[in-house]
Amino acid sequence: MEIFSGHLRVLIELFTKLLKKLFCLLKMSIFSAKKISDDAELVASELVRVRQEKGLTLENATQALGLKAEYLLLIEKGAWSELPPGVYRRNYIKIYxxxxxxxxxxxxxxxxxQGGVKFSGRLFHRPYVRTAAWEISRLLKIALLAVLILACFIYLGFYLETVFAPPRLELISPAENLVIASRTIIVAGRLEPEATLSINGEAVLADQEGNFQKEISLKSGVNTITIKARKKFGREQVVVRKILVEN
Known part of the structure; x- marks a missing residue:
């Protein structure tokens, strides 16, 4: 059981780390729009500064590039999401x-x-819009999947522990380090159903409720009684009793 507890602790630690990572990704998704907007405004102010240093006006740009003044103004304000979407936005910004x-x-x-649009590389391909809500939904689905996977691992762990754990063996008699004068003793106890039992290498049958009892002959001096219980696929459970028989 201690081995399984250790494995369960490892699974919980891994799941905790996964949740922390998902939380960080979720936080990044929520604030990514603001960061991109801030970047656009910073770049836009730099565009204005360079244009002014060159002594150029928006009218000069309009005449030279053939773009509408209102679009150039949006670019210099950092309001790029208000530009016509898709390939037009990309081309206006690139040209200017x-x-x-x-x-x-x-x-x-x-x-x-900033516009939330990802291009496939083909000029007239329909853009795939990925919004912040879509990202949040995706992360929530990943988190739910992680929870389901963890639940499956926990269930599997309990199941394997049940199958491969040593059987329950409760020894009622004899007590430990017993000193007696008799040359016989009764070994009795309770065993987990479907488990097999042997006492000093001899098979012993239990009743339907798992109770067993067997008389063992002893010799003078120290006697060792070894009781072993085992399930079909599980580990062996061993109980040893030492009995001192006085002359």
Missing amino acids: ADWLGFDGAALARLGED
């Missing part, structure tokens, strides 16, 4: 960032994250 000397592709990816 490249024009100012930034890595347009990298900023376009940030714009995709």
Whole structure:
């Protein structure tokens, strides 16, 4: 039973670590939208700074790039989620960032994250929208699956413990370290049903309730009585009694 308890403690520790990891992932999902928004605003302010340092206006950008002024204004405000979705948002950000000397592709990816859109790589493929609610739902499903797996392991552990544990053996007689004058003694006790029993290597039958009794002959001096019980697949349970017979 101690071995099984140790295994159960290990399973509980692993499950606790898994729950902590899931909680961290859930926390990251909840706050990821805010982090991306903050990143967009930071980059947007840098776009404005560079444009102003170059002495350029939004009107210059509109004429040079052929983009609407309202879209450029949204980009510089960091409100990228308000841009037209999908490939349009990505291209607007990339074109404007490249024009100012930034890595347009990298900023376009940030714009995709802010909009919650993941592209498959094909230009006109329907985008797959992954929202924060979707992420939370996915993590909850993972947590539920982890709980079910742990429950299965615990059930399996109890089942295997029942199958492979040594049988219950209760010895009523004789007592330990007994000193007697008689040359015979009664060995009696109670055994777990379906278990087999032997006393000093000789098979002994128990009744339907597991009770057994057998008279053992003794010799003068110290006698050792070994009682062994065993189930079909389980470990062996052994009880030893030493009896001193006085002359």
